[in-house]
Amino acid sequence: MSSRPAYLFLLPALLLYGAFVVLPILQVTAYSFFSWDNGIAQDFVGLDNYARLGSDGVFWAALGHNAIWVVLTLAFPLLAGLLLAAILAERSPRTIQMMSAIYFLPRTIPLVVAGIIWGWIYNPLFGLLNYSLDMLGLGNLAGAWLAEEGTALVSLNVVGAWTFFGFCVVIYLGAIQSIDPSLYEAADVDGAPWWRKFRDITVPLLKNSTLFLGLYAAIEAMRFFDLIWVTTQGGPGYATEVLTTHVYKTFFLVGDYGYASVLSVVLLAIVLSLSALAFRLLRVK
Amino acid sequence: MNRFTRHSQTVVLAVFALYALAPVYLVLLASMRSEADLFNGPLSLPWPIETANYLRVWTESGFSTFFWNSLKISVAVTVLVLLTAPLAGYAFAKMQFRGREALFALFLAGLVVPAPSVIVALYGNLQALGLIDTHIGVILPQAALLMPFSVFMMRTVMQEVPDELIEASTMDGASPLYGFLTVVVPLARPGLMSLTLIVFLFSWQEYLLPLVVLQTETLKTITVGAASLQGRYGVDYGGIAAAGLIAFAPLVVLFLAMQRSFVRGLSAGAVK
Numbered sequence: 001m002s003s004r005p006a007y008l009f010l011l012p013a014l015l016l017y018g019a020f021v022v023l024p025i026l027q028v029t030a031y032s033f034f035s036w037d038n039g040i041a042q043d044f045v046g047l048d049n050y051a052r053l054g055s056d057g058v059f060w061a062a063l064g065h066n067a068i069w070v071v072l073t074l075a076f077p078l079l080a081g082l083l084l085a086a087i088l089a090e091r092s093p094r095t096i097q098m099m100s101a102i103y104f105l106p107r108t109i110p111l112v113v114a115g116i117i118w119g120w121i122y123n124p125l126f127g128l129l130n131y132s133l134d135m136l137g138l139g140n141l142a143g144a145w146l147a148e149e150g151t152a153l154v155s156l157n158v159v160g161a162w163t164f165f166g167f168c169v170v171i172y173l174g175a176i177q178s179i180d181p182s183l184y185e186a187a188d189v190d191g192a193p194w195w196r197k198f199r200d201i202t203v204p205l206l207k208n209s210t211l212f213l214g215l216y217a218a219i220e221a222m223r224f225f226d227l228i229w230v231t232t233q234g235g236p237g238y239a240t241e242v243l244t245t246h247v248y249k250t251f252f253l254v255g256d257y258g259y260a261s262v263l264s265v266v267l268l269a270i271v272l273s274l275s276a277l278a279f280r281l282l283r284v285k
Numbered sequence: 286m287n288r289f290t291r292h293s294q295t296v297v298l299a300v301f302a303l304y305a306l307a308p309v310y311l312v313l314l315a316s317m318r319s320e321a322d323l324f325n326g327p328l329s330l331p332w333p334i335e336t337a338n339y340l341r342v343w344t345e346s347g348f349s350t351f352f353w354n355s356l357k358i359s360v361a362v363t364v365l366v367l368l369t370a371p372l373a374g375y376a377f378a379k380m381q382f383r384g385r386e387a388l389f390a391l392f393l394a395g396l397v398v399p400a401p402s403v404i405v406a407l408y409g410n411l412q413a414l415g416l417i418d419t420h421i422g423v424i425l426p427q428a429a430l431l432m433p434f435s436v437f438m439m440r441t442v443m444q445e446v447p448d449e450l451i452e453a454s455t456m457d458g459a460s461p462l463y464g465f466l467t468v469v470v471p472l473a474r475p476g477l478m479s480l481t482l483i484v485f486l487f488s489w490q491e492y493l494l495p496l497v498v499l500q501t502e503t504l505k506t507i508t509v510g511a512a513s514l515q516g517r518y519g520v521d522y523g524g525i526a527a528a529g530l531i532a533f534a535p536l537v538v539l540f541l542a543m544q545r546s547f548v549r550g551l552s553a554g555a556v557k
Binding site: 003005006007009010012013014016017019020021022023024025027028031039080083084087088097099100101102103104105106108109110111112113114115116117118119120121128162165166170193194219222223225226229230244247248251252257260261264267268271272274275279 | 297392490548
């Protein structure tokens with residue numbers, strides 16, 4: 001059979017993808033090797049622009065925040081998703097359907113809107129969080145959550161987790177439902193308590209889902225932008241700066257084409273390596 | 286399982302349901318609250334119930350325009366992806382051709398490309414094409430950025446179509462496109478439905494592209510509008526809440542109506 005029909009089938013998707021994704025990636029890579037003046041490329045300068053990474057404290061801080069974001073995501077929404085899925089799996093199909101819909105709901109909300117909603121909850125003057133702490137007699141724990149360097153990043157991660165844990169529940173549930181029920185029955189015969197079945201059967205058999213969700217979370221942690229931009233824009237100071245906001249500011253606010261391209265290339269290199277690792281480990285066919 | 290374990294597990298389920306729903310409930314309350322009622326605490330029931338916030342943002346703050354702009358862009362992106370990704374996914378799933386592996390790898394690589402990492406070049410390109418401050422300038426890159434996910438998902442969907450049915454259609458001498466439209470598309474309908482929903486969702490949620498491409502107030506989308514309302518009227522909490530609700534209500538309704546399609550689509554594109 002000739003290849004022609006296949007190429008014709010591929011052509012429209014390939015043109016669109018090539019023109020608006022592949023081409024800009026190649027351009028950004030090329031831009032990063034030039035010196036720039038007023039948005040016009042001047043001379044080929046080799047790796048000179050890259051040399052600036054070493055002394056750019058904001059870049060290293062941003063990279064650190066991206067890394068912290070990954071760790072926090074693994075520690076909270078992923079773990080919560082695993083626990084919730086294991087509990088839910090033993091309930092009636094109606095409960096499963098209803099609860100997973102509830103948990104998943106925040107993911108349908110645009111991150112911009114999520115940022116606005118949670119910005120309120122964290123508002124130091126009238127926000128729900130400080131209000132609730134007051135009600136519980138814990139008023140001394142109240143704070144200006146997003147406005148303090150110590151709490152801003154963690155507070156935002158709670159918002160990220162809010163939109164992500166339902167996805168973890170759904171993925172884990174799908175995997176649990178394919179575990180052979182006779183394993184649990186055998187454990188029941190031995191009189192094993194719930195948490196031991198969870199630890200010895202459920203968790204080990206969900207290794208692949210955990211791997212998938214962990215890599216997914218790591219990639220998303222490098223990609224996210226909206227949530228930070230509508231809440232803190234990387235502040236206070238540089239406390240919530242991440243790689244994407246650093247690119248945005250370097251390009252749109254400073255107008256530094258060469259260095260913004262360097263940061264873009266670094267960002268691309270990280271997400272592409274993570275994705276290559278994911279495909280390798282998960283053996284996608 | 287003893288009763289204590291079961292009850293404490295129910296408590297865990299309920300606490301997380303509260304975590305998921307409380308913020309949404311809070312905005313709902315705030316959007317119906319009058320300004321005078323604002324200081325009765327965030328959890329008090331609003332009384333009297335106000336529709337003034339909705340009317341104000343819809344008519345005065347331009348949200349009717351933002352809403353239609355978002356709808357227009359999201360529908361256009363969805364149509365564009367539906368016209369292109371299923372064909373490509375089918376080619377990768379069922380057709381033999383030279384360079385198949387390499388081309389598929391090219392699409393796979395794009396799966397994780399974040400919009401901010403290409404914006405430096407994309408912005409200049411859109412400028413050169415005269416597409417800055419136009420809806421086309423948002424629609425084309427957005428469809429392109431969603432293409433890898435869509436092609437990947439469509440390939441998974443198309444692999445399920447039985448080969449015998451495809452062979453039967455080509456034996457009649459029909460062209461590949463005719464066979465695709467009459468045999469494959471009807472069989473792949475649930476998958477196409479999932480793709481439609483997810484692309485619409487992602488496109489409606491998009492923030493960066495409309496933020497940098499659109500400058501004229503009357504061209505902006507609902508996410509950009511909601512974010513700028515927050516900055517502009519720092520104290521109009523009722524208005525911001527109403528705007529937020531207008532921005533996500535269509536998505537929540539779509540999701541609740543077609544939950545199965547959504548979840549299947551998201552996990553099909555994700556794992557295999």
